[in-house]
Amino acid sequence: MNRDHLDALSIDELWALHTDVGQVLAVKLIAAKRDLEERLKQLDQRVDPKELRIKH
Template sequence: MEKQQLTSMSIDELWALHTDVDEIIAARIVAKKAELEARLAQLQQPTKVIVDQRST
């Protein structure tokens, strides 16, 4: 959106735009948080150690 478009908008139109952008950003944050929590859960899982018994 160009600056000229923003300057010609009414206060109500600007507020509606603000509300729309706020909702979009909030949804992206929620999605990213879920993705990061899933990755963190994977990292916190205990790993299995495979021991090569032929070397004993």
């Protein structure tokens, strides 16, 4: 979508586009968060709890 196309849109069309983009980004953010949480869970399972202790 180029600038000329955006300039030709009405306020209502721009708002609808804004809403659609927000929904798409929310879905992608939730999916990315879920993937990161799953990766963190896998990493946590690989770490020996004894190695997590702070040594003085």
